[in-house]
Amino acid sequence: MTALRNTPITLIPDAAPFAIRAERASDVVAREALLDACFGDNRHTRTCQRLRDGRAPAEGLALSVVRQGRLVGTVRLWHVSAGGKPALMLGPLAVDGTCRGLGIGAALMDHALAVARARGHGAVILLGDAPYYARFGFTAGKTGALSLPGPFERDRLLGLELREGALDGAWGMIAPTGALLLRPKALRAKRARHVVPQAA
Numbered sequence: 001m002t003a004l005r006n007t008p009i010t011l012i013p014d015a016a017p018f019a020i021r022a023e024r025a026s027d028v029v030a031r032e033a034l035l036d037a038c039f040g041d042n043r044h045t046r047t048c049q050r051l052r053d054g055r056a057p058a059e060g061l062a063l064s065v066v067r068q069g070r071l072v073g074t075v076r077l078w079h080v081s082a083g084g085k086p087a088l089m090l091g092p093l094a095v096d097g098t099c100r101g102l103g104i105g106a107a108l109m110d111h112a113l114a115v116a117r118a119r120g121h122g123a124v125i126l127l128g129d130a131p132y133y134a135r136f137g138f139t140a141g142k143t144g145a146l147s148l149p150g151p152f153e154r155d156r157l158l159g160l161e162l163r164e165g166a167l168d169g170a171w172g173m174i175a176p177t178g179a180l181l182l183r184p185k186a187l188r189a190k191r192a193r194h195v196v197p198q199a200a
Contacts, residue, residue: 018104020064022063024064030071031064031074038092047151048092051175052076056181061119063111072095076092081175084172085122086121087174088124122161125160127148137160139159140159142170145172147172
């Protein structure tokens with residue numbers, strides 16, 4: 001008869017679970033701090049930022065990762081025209097440096113692409129490291145005739161078709177097409193137009 005051994009299992013704090021959820025207004029400060037830490041102070045001057053300035057992310061595609069009550073990951077996808085072809089631009093994707101190696105980035109990518117596919121989007125484009133993003137199916141196969149509004153490295157412009165043929169014939173400048181964000185002054189003016197005068 002074989003004796004059963006009762007081997008204790010030690011839980012490693014670094015293996016604590018994380019949750020992916022829709023981005024909330026309360027995430028903004030932590031998200032901005034995370035992006036500053038990952039990409040530096042000059043991140044607002046980068047080429048892909050031109051596609052995001054003044055635009056809202058695609059509906060349902062601004063995602064946060066929370067671990068132990070703290071925001072540790074973020075990704076957003078944005079509506080663009082890829083040389084006349086409707087697509088999404090992914091970025092920035094960021095994971096807190098203390099949480100690297102836990103699979104958060106991969107889980108966030110898988111989740112974002114699944115949501116984009118479920119919402120009927122045809123293609124996703126990004127500017128990133130080909131070896132990392134190849135695991136998710138991104139290649140430069142159909143982005144060679146596309147350009148960005150600023151300097152970029154050609155081999156880092158990658159695409160993924162969520163629907164076969166979605167990027168066929170894509171050429172020209174990638175341009176933002178997402179909903180415009182109202183500036184605070186414009187928002188106040190819009191609200192003022194909708195105020196109903198009260199009777200004295």
